[in-house]
Amino acid sequence: MPNSSSTPAGFRPAGKRLFPLNPDQREAALAWVEFGEHTPRKPRQASSVVLLKDSPGGLQTFMTYRSGGSPLGPVAFPGGTVEAADDDVTDWAGPAPAAWAKNLGTADIGLAKRHVVAAIRELFEETGILLAGPDASSLVEGNSGPEWMRARVSIASQENTFASVLKRYGLVLRTDLLKSLSHWTSPDFAHRRFDTRYFAAANPVNQEASLLENKGLWGRWVTAAEVLKDRHNSALGDEINLPATRGVVLGELLVPSVEIILEKIAAARGCIAYLNHTRAINEYQPKLVAGAGSTFSLEVATAPLSEGAPCRER
Template identity: 80%
Template sequence: MPNSSSDSAGFRPAGTRCFPLNDDQREAAQAWVEFGARTPSKPRQASSVVLLKDSPSGLQTFLTYRPGGSPLGTVAFPGGTIEPADDDVTDWVGPSPVAWAKALGTDDSSLAKRHVVAAIRELFEETGVLLAGPDASSLVENISGTEWMRARESIATQDSTFAALLDRYGLALRTDLLKPLSHWTSPDFAHRRFDTRYFAAARPINQEPARLTSKGVWGRWASAADILADRTNTALGDEIGQPATIGLTLGELVVPGVEIILEKIAAARGCIAYLNHKRPINEYRPKLVADAQEHLSLEVPTAPMSEGGPCRER
Protein backbone atom coordinates (compact mmCIF):
# COMPACT_ATOMS: atom_id res chain seq x y z
CA MET A 1 0.00 0.00 0.00
CA PRO A 2 1.46 3.40 -0.89
CA ASN A 3 1.79 5.95 1.90
CA SER A 4 2.33 9.65 2.35
CA SER A 5 6.02 9.27 3.16
CA SER A 6 7.26 7.45 0.07
CA ASP A 7 8.36 10.55 -1.84
CA SER A 8 10.14 13.78 -1.02
CA ALA A 9 8.82 17.23 -1.71
CA GLY A 10 7.10 16.88 -5.09
CA PHE A 11 3.48 17.15 -6.07
CA ARG A 12 1.07 14.24 -6.16
CA PRO A 13 -2.00 14.10 -8.43
CA ALA A 14 -5.52 14.52 -7.17
CA GLY A 15 -7.18 11.38 -5.90
CA THR A 16 -7.12 9.11 -2.89
CA ARG A 17 -4.14 9.43 -0.57
CA CYS A 18 -3.32 6.78 2.04
CA PHE A 19 -1.72 7.62 5.38
CA PRO A 20 -0.48 5.00 7.88
CA LEU A 21 -1.98 5.14 11.35
CA ASN A 22 0.14 5.97 14.37
CA ASP A 23 0.05 3.65 17.40
CA ASP A 24 -2.82 5.49 19.16
CA GLN A 25 -4.90 5.60 15.98
CA ARG A 26 -4.24 1.94 15.22
CA GLU A 27 -5.50 0.90 18.65
CA ALA A 28 -8.68 2.93 18.21
CA ALA A 29 -9.16 1.62 14.67
CA GLN A 30 -8.77 -2.00 15.74
CA ALA A 31 -11.37 -1.53 18.47
CA TRP A 32 -13.69 0.14 15.95
CA VAL A 33 -13.39 -2.83 13.59
CA GLU A 34 -13.58 -5.48 16.31
CA PHE A 35 -16.69 -4.14 18.01
CA GLY A 36 -18.38 -2.81 14.89
CA ALA A 37 -18.89 0.75 13.72
CA ARG A 38 -20.65 2.83 16.35
CA THR A 39 -21.98 6.35 16.47
CA PRO A 40 -18.82 8.48 16.47
CA SER A 41 -18.19 10.89 19.31
CA LYS A 42 -18.97 14.53 18.65
CA PRO A 43 -15.82 16.37 17.51
CA ARG A 44 -14.59 19.41 19.39
CA GLN A 45 -14.37 22.61 17.36
CA ALA A 46 -10.79 23.80 16.87
CA SER A 47 -8.72 26.29 14.90
CA SER A 48 -5.11 26.20 13.74
CA VAL A 49 -2.93 28.88 12.11
CA VAL A 50 -0.24 28.34 9.51
CA LEU A 51 2.15 31.21 10.25
CA LEU A 52 4.33 32.04 7.24
CA LYS A 53 7.41 34.00 6.23
CA ASP A 54 9.68 34.09 3.18
CA SER A 55 13.29 32.93 3.43
CA PRO A 56 16.21 32.16 1.08
CA SER A 57 15.36 28.45 1.44
CA GLY A 58 11.74 29.01 0.44
CA LEU A 59 8.50 29.61 2.28
CA GLN A 60 8.78 28.82 5.98
CA THR A 61 6.17 28.04 8.61
CA PHE A 62 6.29 27.87 12.40
CA LEU A 63 5.89 24.33 13.77
CA THR A 64 5.50 23.31 17.40
CA TYR A 65 5.67 20.14 19.49
CA ARG A 66 2.36 19.16 21.08
CA PRO A 67 2.57 16.66 23.96
CA GLY A 68 -0.12 14.31 25.16
CA GLY A 69 -1.25 12.67 21.94
CA SER A 70 -2.99 15.75 20.53
CA PRO A 71 -5.46 14.99 17.71
CA LEU A 72 -3.79 17.90 15.90
CA GLY A 73 -0.58 15.86 15.75
CA THR A 74 2.62 15.56 17.77
CA VAL A 75 4.09 18.24 15.51
CA ALA A 76 1.62 20.82 14.30
CA PHE A 77 0.86 24.42 13.52
CA PRO A 78 -0.22 26.57 16.50
CA GLY A 79 -3.82 25.84 17.39
CA GLY A 80 -6.36 24.45 19.82
CA THR A 81 -10.02 24.20 20.73
CA ILE A 82 -12.67 26.90 20.79
CA GLU A 83 -13.44 28.13 24.32
CA PRO A 84 -16.64 29.68 25.72
CA ALA A 85 -14.79 32.93 26.52
CA ASP A 86 -14.07 33.40 22.82
CA ASP A 87 -17.63 34.75 22.56
CA ASP A 88 -16.59 37.69 24.76
CA VAL A 89 -14.34 39.21 22.09
CA THR A 90 -16.24 42.09 20.48
CA ASP A 91 -13.63 44.50 19.06
CA TRP A 92 -13.21 43.34 15.48
CA VAL A 93 -11.93 44.77 12.20
CA GLY A 94 -11.87 43.07 8.83
CA PRO A 95 -14.47 40.73 7.34
CA SER A 96 -17.62 40.42 9.45
CA PRO A 97 -18.63 37.14 11.08
CA VAL A 98 -21.25 36.76 8.34
CA ALA A 99 -18.56 37.18 5.68
CA TRP A 100 -16.33 34.71 7.51
CA ALA A 101 -19.19 32.20 7.65
CA LYS A 102 -19.52 32.41 3.87
CA ALA A 103 -15.73 32.03 3.44
CA LEU A 104 -15.71 28.98 5.72
CA GLY A 105 -18.70 27.38 4.03
CA THR A 106 -21.09 27.49 6.98
CA ASP A 107 -24.42 29.19 7.68
CA ASP A 108 -23.49 29.70 11.33
CA SER A 109 -21.89 33.14 11.70
CA SER A 110 -21.52 32.68 15.47
CA LEU A 111 -19.49 29.51 14.93
CA ALA A 112 -17.41 31.23 12.25
CA LYS A 113 -16.64 34.04 14.68
CA ARG A 114 -15.55 31.55 17.35
CA HIS A 115 -13.19 29.85 14.90
CA VAL A 116 -11.59 33.16 13.94
CA VAL A 117 -11.23 34.31 17.55
CA ALA A 118 -9.82 30.94 18.61
CA ALA A 119 -7.31 31.02 15.75
CA ILE A 120 -5.93 34.42 16.75
CA ARG A 121 -6.01 33.58 20.47
CA GLU A 122 -4.23 30.25 20.05
CA LEU A 123 -1.61 31.84 17.83
CA PHE A 124 -0.96 34.43 20.54
CA GLU A 125 -0.89 31.85 23.35
CA GLU A 126 1.51 29.50 21.62
CA THR A 127 3.79 31.92 19.75
CA GLY A 128 3.25 35.43 21.11
CA VAL A 129 2.27 36.67 17.64
CA LEU A 130 -0.80 38.87 18.04
CA LEU A 131 -2.98 39.76 15.07
CA ALA A 132 -4.60 42.75 16.74
CA GLY A 133 -4.17 46.50 16.73
CA PRO A 134 -5.73 49.79 17.83
CA ASP A 135 -7.35 50.28 14.41
CA ALA A 136 -7.83 48.72 11.00
CA SER A 137 -4.46 49.89 9.65
CA SER A 138 -2.00 49.09 12.44
CA LEU A 139 -0.75 46.25 14.63
CA VAL A 140 0.37 46.15 18.23
CA GLU A 141 4.17 46.22 18.66
CA ASN A 142 6.74 45.55 21.41
CA ILE A 143 4.96 42.49 22.83
CA SER A 144 7.96 40.25 23.51
CA GLY A 145 8.63 41.20 27.16
CA THR A 146 7.85 39.44 30.42
CA GLU A 147 4.53 41.28 30.84
CA TRP A 148 3.22 39.80 27.62
CA MET A 149 4.55 36.34 28.46
CA ARG A 150 2.66 36.49 31.76
CA ALA A 151 -0.47 37.48 29.83
CA ARG A 152 -0.03 34.50 27.51
CA GLU A 153 0.44 32.15 30.46
CA SER A 154 -2.66 33.54 32.17
CA ILE A 155 -4.81 33.06 29.08
CA ALA A 156 -3.43 29.55 28.53
CA THR A 157 -4.35 28.53 32.09
CA GLN A 158 -7.72 30.34 31.75
CA ASP A 159 -6.92 32.57 34.73
CA SER A 160 -7.81 35.48 32.46
CA THR A 161 -9.44 35.84 29.07
CA PHE A 162 -8.26 36.94 25.67
CA ALA A 163 -11.12 39.45 25.55
CA ALA A 164 -9.89 41.06 28.80
CA LEU A 165 -6.38 41.41 27.36
CA LEU A 166 -7.69 43.11 24.23
CA ASP A 167 -9.85 45.46 26.29
CA ARG A 168 -6.94 46.34 28.60
CA TYR A 169 -4.75 47.45 25.71
CA GLY A 170 -7.49 48.88 23.52
CA LEU A 171 -6.96 46.36 20.72
CA ALA A 172 -9.26 44.92 18.05
CA LEU A 173 -8.77 41.67 16.20
CA ARG A 174 -7.27 42.14 12.71
CA THR A 175 -9.34 39.40 11.12
CA ASP A 176 -8.35 40.71 7.69
CA LEU A 177 -4.87 39.25 8.29
CA LEU A 178 -6.20 35.67 8.36
CA LYS A 179 -6.90 33.58 5.28
CA PRO A 180 -9.03 30.39 5.37
CA LEU A 181 -7.26 27.25 4.16
CA SER A 182 -9.12 24.00 4.79
CA HIS A 183 -11.52 22.10 7.02
CA TRP A 184 -10.56 18.77 8.63
CA THR A 185 -12.65 16.41 10.74
CA SER A 186 -11.06 13.56 12.68
CA PRO A 187 -11.99 10.04 11.49
CA ASP A 188 -15.05 8.40 13.06
CA PHE A 189 -13.04 5.76 14.92
CA ALA A 190 -10.85 8.25 16.82
CA HIS A 191 -11.29 8.43 20.61
CA ARG A 192 -10.71 12.19 20.56
CA ARG A 193 -12.16 13.96 17.55
CA PHE A 194 -11.57 17.51 16.34
CA ASP A 195 -13.43 19.55 13.73
CA THR A 196 -10.56 21.85 12.76
CA ARG A 197 -10.47 24.96 10.61
CA TYR A 198 -7.02 25.80 9.25
CA PHE A 199 -6.08 29.42 8.57
CA ALA A 200 -2.94 31.10 7.24
CA ALA A 201 -1.27 34.39 8.19
CA ALA A 202 1.98 36.16 7.39
CA ARG A 203 4.32 36.95 10.29
CA PRO A 204 3.74 40.60 11.21
CA ILE A 205 6.69 42.96 10.97
CA ASN A 206 8.28 43.56 14.40
CA GLN A 207 6.76 40.39 15.85
CA GLU A 208 8.74 37.18 16.21
CA PRO A 209 7.27 33.91 17.54
CA ALA A 210 8.52 32.60 20.87
CA ARG A 211 7.46 29.45 22.72
CA LEU A 212 5.22 29.67 25.76
CA THR A 213 7.44 29.28 28.84
CA SER A 214 5.30 26.66 30.60
CA LYS A 215 4.56 24.50 27.56
CA GLY A 216 7.22 25.25 24.98
CA VAL A 217 9.30 22.11 24.54
CA TRP A 218 10.12 22.73 20.88
CA GLY A 219 9.10 25.13 18.15
CA ARG A 220 10.86 26.82 15.25
CA TRP A 221 10.59 28.20 11.77
CA ALA A 222 10.95 25.38 9.26
CA SER A 223 11.29 25.38 5.49
CA ALA A 224 8.42 23.28 4.21
CA ALA A 225 10.59 22.01 1.34
CA ASP A 226 13.36 20.94 3.72
CA ILE A 227 10.93 19.18 6.05
CA LEU A 228 9.42 17.27 3.14
CA ALA A 229 12.84 16.39 1.71
CA ASP A 230 13.55 14.58 5.00
CA ARG A 231 10.09 13.03 5.31
CA THR A 232 11.36 9.46 5.00
CA ASN A 233 13.96 9.77 7.75
CA THR A 234 13.75 10.61 11.45
CA ALA A 235 15.67 13.91 11.44
CA LEU A 236 12.79 16.07 12.71
CA GLY A 237 11.70 13.67 15.44
CA ASP A 238 15.29 13.21 16.60
CA GLU A 239 15.81 16.98 16.65
CA ILE A 240 12.80 17.48 18.94
CA GLY A 241 14.31 14.81 21.17
CA GLN A 242 11.21 13.72 23.07
CA PRO A 243 10.29 10.06 23.78
CA ALA A 244 7.20 10.59 21.61
CA THR A 245 9.27 11.85 18.64
CA ILE A 246 12.66 10.10 18.57
CA GLY A 247 12.94 7.63 15.70
CA LEU A 248 9.73 8.74 14.00
CA THR A 249 9.28 10.00 10.44
CA LEU A 250 7.23 13.00 9.39
CA GLY A 251 4.16 10.90 8.65
CA GLU A 252 4.28 9.53 12.21
CA LEU A 253 4.62 13.01 13.75
CA VAL A 254 1.96 14.98 11.89
CA VAL A 255 -1.66 14.42 10.94
CA PRO A 256 -2.47 14.17 7.21
CA GLY A 257 -3.84 17.73 7.17
CA VAL A 258 -0.50 19.15 8.24
CA GLU A 259 1.46 17.07 5.75
CA ILE A 260 -0.75 18.15 2.84
CA ILE A 261 -0.53 21.82 3.84
CA LEU A 262 3.28 21.52 4.03
CA GLU A 263 3.26 20.15 0.47
CA LYS A 264 1.28 23.12 -0.77
CA ILE A 265 3.50 25.59 1.09
CA ALA A 266 6.61 24.00 -0.44
CA ALA A 267 5.16 24.49 -3.93
CA ALA A 268 4.20 28.14 -3.38
CA ARG A 269 6.17 30.95 -5.02
CA GLY A 270 6.23 32.96 -1.81
CA CYS A 271 4.16 34.22 1.09
CA ILE A 272 2.13 36.78 -0.86
CA ALA A 273 1.35 34.32 -3.64
CA TYR A 274 0.27 31.66 -1.17
CA LEU A 275 -1.98 33.97 0.82
CA ASN A 276 -3.54 35.55 -2.27
CA HIS A 277 -4.25 32.24 -4.00
CA LYS A 278 -7.97 31.69 -4.53
CA ARG A 279 -8.81 28.26 -3.15
CA PRO A 280 -12.01 26.42 -2.26
CA ILE A 281 -12.39 25.50 1.41
CA ASN A 282 -12.26 21.76 0.99
CA GLU A 283 -13.69 19.61 3.77
CA TYR A 284 -11.63 16.51 4.47
CA ARG A 285 -13.09 13.51 6.30
CA PRO A 286 -10.49 10.71 6.57
CA LYS A 287 -11.92 7.20 6.47
CA LEU A 288 -10.55 3.85 7.57
CA VAL A 289 -9.51 1.61 4.68
CA ALA A 290 -8.69 -2.09 4.56
CA ASP A 291 -5.21 -3.35 3.81
CA ALA A 292 -2.49 -5.46 5.45
CA GLN A 293 -2.72 -2.84 8.15
CA GLU A 294 -5.32 -0.13 8.59
CA HIS A 295 -4.76 3.17 6.79
CA LEU A 296 -6.43 6.54 6.60
CA SER A 297 -7.87 7.33 3.22
CA LEU A 298 -8.93 10.76 2.03
CA GLU A 299 -9.71 12.48 -1.22
CA VAL A 300 -7.25 15.24 -2.09
CA PRO A 301 -8.64 17.59 -4.75
CA THR A 302 -5.29 19.13 -5.70
CA ALA A 303 -1.62 18.51 -5.94
CA PRO A 304 1.55 16.38 -5.46
CA MET A 305 3.48 13.06 -7.22
CA SER A 306 1.58 9.83 -7.57
CA GLU A 307 1.87 7.15 -4.97
CA GLY A 308 -0.09 4.42 -6.68
CA GLY A 309 -3.60 3.11 -6.89
CA PRO A 310 -6.67 3.76 -4.82
CA CYS A 311 -7.38 2.45 -1.33
CA ARG A 312 -10.37 0.33 -0.45
CA GLU A 313 -12.62 1.84 2.17
CA ARG A 314 -13.82 -0.23 5.09
Protein backbone atom coordinates in the same frame (compact mmCIF):
# COMPACT_ATOMS: atom_id res chain seq x y z
CA MET B 1 -3.16 4.34 -5.00
CA PRO B 2 -0.18 6.60 -4.22
CA ASN B 3 1.22 6.63 -0.73
CA SER B 4 2.30 9.87 0.91
CA SER B 5 5.80 8.48 1.34
CA SER B 6 6.22 8.29 -2.44
CA THR B 7 5.02 11.84 -3.05
CA PRO B 8 7.80 14.33 -3.77
CA ALA B 9 7.97 17.54 -1.77
CA GLY B 10 5.82 20.29 -3.24
CA PHE B 11 3.56 17.96 -5.24
CA ARG B 12 0.06 16.85 -4.34
CA PRO B 13 -1.61 14.47 -6.80
CA ALA B 14 -5.30 14.13 -7.46
CA GLY B 15 -7.17 11.05 -6.33
CA LYS B 16 -6.92 9.02 -3.13
CA ARG B 17 -3.84 8.85 -0.97
CA LEU B 18 -2.82 6.69 1.95
CA PHE B 19 -1.15 8.07 5.05
CA PRO B 20 0.40 6.13 7.95
CA LEU B 21 -1.36 6.05 11.29
CA ASN B 22 0.59 7.78 14.04
CA PRO B 23 1.21 5.70 17.20
CA ASP B 24 -1.41 7.61 19.23
CA GLN B 25 -4.15 6.44 16.84
CA ARG B 26 -3.43 2.71 16.62
CA GLU B 27 -5.22 1.62 19.79
CA ALA B 28 -8.36 3.48 18.75
CA ALA B 29 -8.20 1.98 15.26
CA LEU B 30 -7.89 -1.55 16.67
CA ALA B 31 -10.88 -1.02 18.96
CA TRP B 32 -12.92 0.38 16.09
CA VAL B 33 -12.26 -2.63 13.86
CA GLU B 34 -12.04 -5.49 16.36
CA PHE B 35 -14.67 -4.53 18.93
CA GLY B 36 -17.21 -2.84 16.73
CA GLU B 37 -16.99 0.60 18.34
CA HIS B 38 -18.66 2.25 15.36
CA THR B 39 -20.33 5.24 17.00
CA PRO B 40 -18.11 8.26 16.34
CA ARG B 41 -17.50 10.63 19.22
CA LYS B 42 -18.73 14.16 18.64
CA PRO B 43 -15.86 16.33 17.40
CA ARG B 44 -14.92 19.55 19.17
CA GLN B 45 -14.64 22.72 17.11
CA ALA B 46 -11.04 23.84 16.64
CA SER B 47 -8.93 26.34 14.73
CA SER B 48 -5.32 26.17 13.58
CA VAL B 49 -3.07 28.82 12.01
CA VAL B 50 -0.34 28.29 9.43
CA LEU B 51 2.08 31.13 10.22
CA LEU B 52 4.29 31.96 7.23
CA LYS B 53 7.43 33.85 6.26
CA ASP B 54 9.81 33.75 3.32
CA SER B 55 13.40 32.57 3.55
CA PRO B 56 16.22 31.99 1.03
CA GLY B 57 15.51 28.26 1.21
CA GLY B 58 11.77 28.59 0.60
CA LEU B 59 8.57 29.34 2.46
CA GLN B 60 8.75 28.69 6.19
CA THR B 61 6.10 27.94 8.79
CA PHE B 62 6.16 27.75 12.58
CA MET B 63 5.51 24.27 13.96
CA THR B 64 5.27 22.91 17.50
CA TYR B 65 5.22 19.57 19.28
CA ARG B 66 1.85 18.71 20.84
CA SER B 67 1.76 16.07 23.56
CA GLY B 68 -1.19 14.00 24.73
CA GLY B 69 -2.51 12.63 21.45
CA SER B 70 -3.77 15.92 20.03
CA PRO B 71 -6.13 15.47 17.04
CA LEU B 72 -3.98 18.10 15.31
CA GLY B 73 -1.09 15.63 15.39
CA PRO B 74 2.15 15.33 17.41
CA VAL B 75 3.85 17.96 15.22
CA ALA B 76 1.49 20.63 13.98
CA PHE B 77 0.71 24.27 13.42
CA PRO B 78 -0.44 26.40 16.38
CA GLY B 79 -4.08 25.74 17.21
CA GLY B 80 -6.64 24.35 19.59
CA THR B 81 -10.24 24.19 20.73
CA VAL B 82 -12.84 26.89 20.19
CA GLU B 83 -14.04 28.21 23.56
CA ALA B 84 -17.28 29.82 24.74
CA ALA B 85 -15.33 32.90 25.89
CA ASP B 86 -14.34 33.55 22.27
CA ASP B 87 -17.81 35.08 21.93
CA ASP B 88 -16.72 37.91 24.24
CA VAL B 89 -14.36 39.50 21.70
CA THR B 90 -16.15 42.52 20.21
CA ASP B 91 -13.47 44.93 18.91
CA TRP B 92 -13.13 43.63 15.38
CA ALA B 93 -11.43 44.78 12.17
CA GLY B 94 -11.69 43.08 8.80
CA PRO B 95 -14.51 41.04 7.28
CA ALA B 96 -17.65 40.95 9.42
CA PRO B 97 -18.60 37.63 11.07
CA ALA B 98 -21.34 37.18 8.44
CA ALA B 99 -18.73 37.48 5.68
CA TRP B 100 -16.51 34.97 7.48
CA ALA B 101 -19.46 32.57 7.74
CA LYS B 102 -19.94 32.77 3.97
CA ASN B 103 -16.22 32.30 3.40
CA LEU B 104 -16.12 29.26 5.68
CA GLY B 105 -19.23 27.74 4.13
CA THR B 106 -21.42 27.75 7.22
CA ALA B 107 -24.77 29.35 8.02
CA ASP B 108 -23.77 29.68 11.68
CA ILE B 109 -22.39 33.22 11.98
CA GLY B 110 -21.62 32.80 15.68
CA LEU B 111 -19.60 29.65 15.03
CA ALA B 112 -17.67 31.35 12.23
CA LYS B 113 -16.79 34.22 14.57
CA ARG B 114 -15.63 31.80 17.27
CA HIS B 115 -13.38 29.99 14.80
CA VAL B 116 -11.72 33.24 13.75
CA VAL B 117 -11.26 34.44 17.34
CA ALA B 118 -9.96 31.02 18.42
CA ALA B 119 -7.43 31.03 15.58
CA ILE B 120 -5.96 34.38 16.65
CA ARG B 121 -6.14 33.48 20.35
CA GLU B 122 -4.41 30.11 19.94
CA LEU B 123 -1.73 31.68 17.77
CA PHE B 124 -1.07 34.24 20.51
CA GLU B 125 -1.05 31.63 23.30
CA GLU B 126 1.31 29.24 21.56
CA THR B 127 3.66 31.62 19.71
CA GLY B 128 3.13 35.13 21.09
CA ILE B 129 2.21 36.39 17.61
CA LEU B 130 -0.76 38.72 18.08
CA LEU B 131 -2.90 39.71 15.11
CA ALA B 132 -4.33 42.76 16.85
CA GLY B 133 -3.53 46.45 17.07
CA PRO B 134 -4.68 49.81 18.39
CA ASP B 135 -6.77 50.34 15.26
CA ALA B 136 -7.79 48.69 12.00
CA SER B 137 -4.56 49.58 10.20
CA SER B 138 -1.84 48.84 12.76
CA LEU B 139 -0.40 45.96 14.77
CA VAL B 140 1.13 45.45 18.19
CA GLU B 141 4.93 45.62 18.20
CA GLY B 142 7.50 44.13 20.57
CA ASN B 143 5.57 41.16 21.87
CA SER B 144 8.50 39.32 23.46
CA GLY B 145 8.67 40.89 26.93
CA PRO B 146 7.68 39.28 30.24
CA GLU B 147 4.43 41.26 30.40
CA TRP B 148 3.21 39.67 27.18
CA MET B 149 4.30 36.23 28.34
CA ARG B 150 2.27 36.68 31.53
CA ALA B 151 -0.74 37.60 29.39
CA ARG B 152 -0.29 34.45 27.31
CA VAL B 153 0.06 32.24 30.38
CA SER B 154 -3.04 33.77 31.97
CA ILE B 155 -5.11 33.04 28.87
CA ALA B 156 -3.80 29.49 28.57
CA SER B 157 -4.57 28.82 32.24
CA GLN B 158 -7.99 30.49 31.84
CA GLU B 159 -7.13 32.96 34.57
CA ASN B 160 -8.03 35.68 32.04
CA THR B 161 -9.96 35.62 28.80
CA PHE B 162 -8.55 36.71 25.49
CA ALA B 163 -11.24 39.41 25.33
CA SER B 164 -10.13 40.87 28.66
CA VAL B 165 -6.49 41.02 27.54
CA LEU B 166 -7.45 42.79 24.30
CA LYS B 167 -9.58 45.25 26.26
CA ARG B 168 -6.79 45.92 28.79
CA TYR B 169 -4.42 46.98 26.02
CA GLY B 170 -7.06 48.69 23.87
CA LEU B 171 -6.57 46.34 20.94
CA VAL B 172 -8.71 45.56 17.90
CA LEU B 173 -8.68 42.06 16.42
CA ARG B 174 -7.17 42.15 12.89
CA THR B 175 -9.21 39.42 11.22
CA ASP B 176 -8.27 40.86 7.82
CA LEU B 177 -4.81 39.34 8.31
CA LEU B 178 -6.21 35.78 8.31
CA LYS B 179 -6.80 33.68 5.21
CA SER B 180 -9.00 30.58 5.37
CA LEU B 181 -7.42 27.40 3.96
CA SER B 182 -9.40 24.20 4.50
CA HIS B 183 -11.80 22.28 6.73
CA TRP B 184 -10.80 18.93 8.26
CA THR B 185 -12.72 16.53 10.51
CA SER B 186 -10.91 13.82 12.47
CA PRO B 187 -11.54 10.22 11.37
CA ASP B 188 -14.57 8.51 12.92
CA PHE B 189 -12.56 5.99 14.97
CA ALA B 190 -10.48 8.54 16.88
CA HIS B 191 -11.04 8.86 20.64
CA ARG B 192 -10.41 12.62 20.46
CA ARG B 193 -11.90 14.32 17.44
CA PHE B 194 -11.65 17.87 16.10
CA ASP B 195 -13.70 19.67 13.47
CA THR B 196 -10.86 21.99 12.46
CA ARG B 197 -10.73 25.14 10.38
CA TYR B 198 -7.25 25.90 9.07
CA PHE B 199 -6.18 29.50 8.47
CA ALA B 200 -2.97 31.15 7.28
CA ALA B 201 -1.26 34.44 8.16
CA ALA B 202 2.01 36.18 7.39
CA ASN B 203 4.39 36.66 10.31
CA PRO B 204 4.07 40.31 11.40
CA VAL B 205 7.14 42.52 11.28
CA ASN B 206 8.39 43.52 14.77
CA GLN B 207 6.89 40.39 16.34
CA GLU B 208 8.89 37.26 17.16
CA ALA B 209 7.48 33.78 17.71
CA SER B 210 8.33 32.03 20.98
CA LEU B 211 7.06 29.02 22.92
CA LEU B 212 4.69 29.39 25.86
CA GLU B 213 6.58 29.51 29.15
CA ASN B 214 6.65 26.20 31.07
CA LYS B 215 4.42 24.50 28.49
CA GLY B 216 6.02 24.51 25.06
CA LEU B 217 8.26 21.47 24.56
CA TRP B 218 9.56 22.12 21.06
CA GLY B 219 8.83 24.58 18.30
CA ARG B 220 10.63 26.46 15.56
CA TRP B 221 10.41 27.85 12.06
CA VAL B 222 10.81 25.06 9.51
CA THR B 223 11.29 25.28 5.75
CA ALA B 224 8.46 23.18 4.34
CA ALA B 225 10.46 21.73 1.45
CA GLU B 226 13.34 20.71 3.72
CA VAL B 227 11.06 19.02 6.25
CA LEU B 228 9.34 17.03 3.51
CA LYS B 229 12.67 15.86 2.10
CA ASP B 230 13.21 14.03 5.39
CA ARG B 231 9.77 12.43 5.60
CA HIS B 232 11.30 8.95 5.14
CA ASN B 233 13.43 9.23 8.27
CA SER B 234 13.27 10.25 11.91
CA ALA B 235 15.41 13.41 11.69
CA LEU B 236 12.73 15.74 13.05
CA GLY B 237 11.56 13.27 15.70
CA ASP B 238 15.14 12.82 16.87
CA GLU B 239 15.60 16.60 16.97
CA ILE B 240 12.52 16.97 19.19
CA ASN B 241 14.16 14.25 21.32
CA LEU B 242 11.21 13.10 23.41
CA PRO B 243 10.34 9.46 24.16
CA ALA B 244 7.32 9.66 21.84
CA THR B 245 9.32 11.10 18.92
CA ARG B 246 12.76 9.50 18.94
CA GLY B 247 13.10 7.10 16.03
CA VAL B 248 9.63 8.01 14.67
CA VAL B 249 9.49 8.92 10.97
CA LEU B 250 8.00 12.22 9.91
CA GLY B 251 4.86 10.64 8.42
CA GLU B 252 3.88 9.31 11.84
CA LEU B 253 4.41 12.71 13.48
CA LEU B 254 2.00 14.50 11.14
CA VAL B 255 -1.70 14.04 10.54
CA PRO B 256 -2.75 14.12 6.85
CA SER B 257 -4.01 17.71 7.03
CA VAL B 258 -0.63 18.98 8.19
CA GLU B 259 1.32 16.97 5.62
CA ILE B 260 -0.87 18.14 2.75
CA ILE B 261 -0.66 21.78 3.84
CA LEU B 262 3.13 21.47 4.10
CA GLU B 263 3.21 20.15 0.53
CA LYS B 264 1.23 23.13 -0.69
CA ILE B 265 3.51 25.52 1.20
CA ALA B 266 6.56 23.85 -0.36
CA ALA B 267 5.02 24.28 -3.83
CA ALA B 268 4.21 27.98 -3.35
CA ARG B 269 6.31 30.70 -4.97
CA GLY B 270 6.23 32.76 -1.79
CA CYS B 271 4.08 33.95 1.05
CA ILE B 272 2.13 36.58 -0.89
CA ALA B 273 1.40 34.09 -3.65
CA TYR B 274 0.25 31.50 -1.13
CA LEU B 275 -2.00 33.88 0.78
CA ASN B 276 -3.47 35.41 -2.39
CA HIS B 277 -4.14 32.08 -4.07
CA THR B 278 -7.85 31.63 -4.78
CA ARG B 279 -8.94 28.31 -3.35
CA ALA B 280 -12.17 26.55 -2.52
CA ILE B 281 -12.54 25.72 1.18
CA ASN B 282 -12.51 21.97 0.67
CA GLU B 283 -13.77 19.61 3.35
CA TYR B 284 -11.77 16.51 4.22
CA GLN B 285 -12.20 13.56 6.53
CA PRO B 286 -9.64 10.72 6.51
CA LYS B 287 -11.09 7.21 6.37
CA LEU B 288 -9.61 4.20 8.11
CA VAL B 289 -8.25 1.47 5.81
CA ALA B 290 -7.40 -1.90 7.36
CA GLY B 291 -4.52 -3.88 5.89
CA ALA B 292 -2.96 -7.26 6.51
CA GLY B 293 -1.76 -8.17 9.99
CA SER B 294 -3.71 -5.49 11.87
CA THR B 295 -2.02 -2.68 9.96
CA PHE B 296 -3.94 0.48 9.22
CA SER B 297 -3.72 3.54 7.01
CA LEU B 298 -5.73 6.71 6.56
CA GLU B 299 -7.24 7.34 3.15
CA VAL B 300 -7.82 10.92 1.98
CA ALA B 301 -9.48 11.96 -1.26
CA THR B 302 -7.55 14.91 -2.67
CA ALA B 303 -7.73 17.18 -5.69
CA PRO B 304 -4.78 18.70 -7.56
CA LEU B 305 -4.05 22.22 -6.37
CA SER B 306 -1.35 24.68 -7.39
CA GLU B 307 -0.24 27.25 -4.86
CA GLY B 308 0.96 30.36 -6.26
CA ALA B 309 6.47 37.25 -5.28
CA PRO B 310 7.95 36.53 -2.13
CA CYS B 311 6.16 37.67 1.02
CA ARG B 312 7.39 40.57 3.06
CA GLU B 313 6.45 40.27 6.70
CA ARG B 314 3.54 42.53 7.59
